[in-house]
Amino acid sequence: MKNCLVVDDSKVIRKVARHILESLDLTVSEAVDGQDALTQCEASPPDVVLLDWNMPVMSGMEFLQALSSAKVAARPKIIFCTTENGISHIKAAVEAGADEYVMKPFDRETLESKLAIVGVI
């Protein structure tokens, strides 16, 4: 089974995402901020990261930048998942290396289609 790392400082969002992702036959791990996510990626990179933008300690964009220079065995696919829904944010995320972008609120169909687009399911 493929693994998804859900990175979000909101416990509720992590819980909702976990519920959906597990129903799509993915195993799920969680991180509360970008630094936590980076540590987990270095230890054992997931197949895909569902990444919030605004988080304490290390934001989603800072995580993306740090990941590019981190010692990670295999770069995971990155799906931003955020309330930052403006086109300037979307473009910035893609330019920074995000593979996909989910605008909150999201549902099962949205996540499923984005995971299919990045080739995880």
Next chain:
Amino acid sequence: MPLSPAGTAVFQGAARILSGLLEARTGQILSEGRAWRMETALRPVLRVHGLQTIDDLAAQLLRKQDPRLDEDVVNALLNNESSFFRDLQIFDMIHRQILPRIQEERGERTLRIWSAGCSTGQEAYSLAIRLCNDAERWQGWRIEILATDISTAAIEQARSGIFSQMDVQRGLAVGDLIKWFEPHGEDWRANSVLRRMIDFRRDNLFDARAPSGEYDLLLCRNVLLYFTPARRGDVLQLLARHSHAGSVLLLGAGETVIGQGDDFLPHPDFRGGYAPKALASDRAGRPVRRAG
């Protein structure tokens, strides 16, 4: 808002009137699944027309005083569910296998596609996006995409190119969103390049007036399932009349031509696709070249 309880004799009488209207106007039958959601679907119609119950609505329809009411009821009862790149593997097959084959076999540099039962247009826009992303391959080609649907509301939305945030997230890659859509208030709008590529027309699938001539690729996905078997045969006959020997027909995942007349047979080369009978029976994987 008080509605007649489903299952009561009065409600069932009204439901028969409503399903009769739908079948008369569209040929579609109201399956058990859709009958179940009839009340929810019709709430906005009741509100707009100042009616209290489904029975009031049925009575008003019988008076035949307001043609707009008929139209609104039909639009509400039709299932307009759609999404971009629905069944992604189908679009991959179109892009990687079917269109290259059509391109190879065409005698003239014209590609004609018909999205029959296009709903709110996502299928047609998905095709247009793939073609635009592959512009070099299609340079010098004339591309015609016809997209038809019986629902006036669906066609109006399709033609506007405006989709909600939720719509664009279902199946549309972020790269395509950035490249081919523009923010439109809280929504997103397909840009003018995409909109100009598609001819959206309101039309039915029985005495259809919008299609003309033959199409290379015909998509009629998740449409036949709403018709009776006899009507399905009629629709396939119509599609066959607008096909040529090298055309490819694609239906929904749960749909088939088997047992629906003999106009199409499973395509010998494209899994899940269908070919006009003449091609399928003559061909054993050999390309058929046709004059343009």
